[in-house]
Amino acid sequence: MPTAELLLDGLPAYRLSEEGRGVASIANMLTITRIHNSVSAAAAMRRVVQLARDYATRRTAFGKLLKDHPLHMQTLARMEVETRAAFLLVMDVCRLLGREESGLASQLDVHLLRLLTPVVKLYTGKQAVAVVSEGLESFGGQGYIEDTGLPGILRDAQVLSIWEGTTNVLSLDVLRCVARSSGMVLHAYFTHIKALLAGASGVSSLAPPVKAVGDALSELEQFVQIAASRSPSYLELAARDLGYSLACIYAGALLIDHASWKDASSHDKHAALRWCEQELCLVASKQKRGCYDSSTASLDAALVFDQLIQD
Numbered sequence: 001m002p003t004a005e006l007l008l009d010g011l012p013a014y015r016l017s018e019e020g021r022g023v024a025s026i027a028n029m030l031t032i033t034r035i036h037n038s039v040s041a042a043a044a045m046r047r048v049v050q051l052a053r054d055y056a057t058r059r060t061a062f063g064k065l066l067k068d069h070p071l072h073m074q075t076l077a078r079m080e081v082e083t084r085a086a087f088l089l090v091m092d093v094c095r096l097l098g099r100e101e102s103g104l105a106s107q108l109d110v111h112l113l114r115l116l117t118p119v120v121k122l123y124t125g126k127q128a129v130a131v132v133s134e135g136l137e138s139f140g141g142q143g144y145i146e147d148t149g150l151p152g153i154l155r156d157a158q159v160l161s162i163w164e165g166t167t168n169v170l171s172l173d174v175l176r177c178v179a180r181s182s183g184m185v186l187h188a189y190f191t192h193i194k195a196l197l198a199g200a201s202g203v204s205s206l207a208p209p210v211k212a213v214g215d216a217l218s219e220l221e222q223f224v225q226i227a228a229s230r231s232p233s234y235l236e237l238a239a240r241d242l243g244y245s246l247a248c249i250y251a252g253a254l255l256i257d258h259a260s261w262k263d264a265s266s267h268d269k270h271a272a273l274r275w276c277e278q279e280l281c282l283v284a285s286k287q288k289r290g291c292y293d294s295s296t297a298s299l300d301a302a303l304v305f306d307q308l309i310q311d
Contacts, residue, residue, distance in 0.1 A: 030164065031113075034121040035097060037164045038090045041124035044157045045083040048135030051150075052076055055139055066138075075138065079131050081274045085251035086124045092254055093120050111188035114177055116250070122170040123247035125161035132157040171239035174246070186224060189246065193217055196253040200260035205269055209259075209276035213252040216280035220245055223284045230292075237292040241283040248280045 017025035053076060056066040066072045096113040099105040105113070132154050136143030143150045161167055177185055197214055200206050223242075227235055235242075255275050259268040279285060286292065302309045 031097070031117050034117050034164045034170075035090070035093055037160055038086075038093065038120045038124045041128035041157070041160045042083065042086040042090045044128045044153060044160070045079070045086055045124075045131045048132045048150075048153055049076070049079050049083050052079070052135045052138040059140075072138070075134065077274065079134055081271050082127055082131050084271050085255060085275055086127055088254040088258060089116075089120045089124060089247065089251050092250075093117060107184075108188045108191060111181060111185040112192060114181070115174065115185040115189055115246070118165065118170040118173045118177070119243055119246045119250070121164060122161075122167045122174075122243050123251075126167060128157045128160050129154075167240060167243075171243045172236065174243050175235055175239050189250070190217065190221065193250065193253045196257045200256045203260045206256055206259055206272060209252065209256050209272045212276035212280060213249060213256060216245075216249050216252070216284075219281040219284035220249060223281070223287055226287065231294070233294070233297065234292050237296055238283055238287065241286055241291075245281045245283040248278070248282070252276050252280055 016022075023030075056072065056076065059066045061069070093113065093116050096105070096109050096116065099109050100113055136150050136154055139148070139150060142148050145151070165173065193213070194217070197210050197217075200210055223238075223245075227238065252272070252275050255268075255272040258264060259272040261268075290296075299309060301307070
């Protein structure tokens with residue numbers, strides 16, 4: 001995905017769409033580039049995890065290898081779970097795109113692709129920066145030295161949350177997607193996840209993560225019902241947390257589905273368990289704490305600009 005700074009001096013220009021309809025005219029291209037961005041994010045995460053894992057078998061600290069320090073292994077395991085989740089999210093969106101391009105997509109597939117493209121891009125872009133940063137930290141001072149090549153991985157990862165739509169822009173795109181489909185994209189989302197969970201219901205070892213994702217999905221449904229009666233500003237304040245929640249719940253369902261396959265390993269099951277230990281529906285818990293109430297926006301602005309806040 002090349003980018004450049006161009007100086008266009010005296011160059012003729014031709015309008016390609018109606019004024020104000022520029023983004024709409026390139027919407028199909030944005031689907032492809034956002035998916036490319038998500039692939040790059042998953043790849044960056046996998047690269048740094050592989051490097052950190054290898055380093056843990058060679059570097060000695062406090063009299064033993066890093067791989068023999070439980071806390072370090074816990075950190076790498078969390079990075080591994082994030083990487084697996086990102087990979088499954090990306091590959092599922094690629095599956096949906098392939099079905100659409102080959103004319104095999106159902107209406108559910110089309111709705112899912114429209115919703116998940118911005119969701120997966122915004123989530124993996126952010127997680128790539130977090131995981132790669134954690135990866136550099138696992139090398140200690142070596143992670144900051146240019147000659148190792150590691151700082152370049154972090155700099156490259158930083159752009160993933162910026163181009164093809166920043167996190168906030170994509171979060172608002174999710175809201176537009178939901179509004180314009182009259183809720184059909186969310187219906188497709190809920191239907192597909194419930195189907196994935198049902199497919200894993202017979203695996204006893206996956207009962208805890210199945211329950212965790214099912215509970216989070218119910219919380220998300222309740223949020224949607226409550227938010228439908230609120231003002232547009234309420235939803236806008238919740239947009240980023242909604243995007244994260246959609247991604248976390250969907251990733252959990254994919255990890256569970258993957259772990260339920262006949263040839264799944266114990267590692268696959270453990271990854272699903274570890275993923276579902278976190279809070280999966282952030283938007284619901286913040287809603288309960290009143291984080292999106294009408295006063296929030298003005299209080300946030302006052303905080304940022306150091307303005308007087310009236311009690």
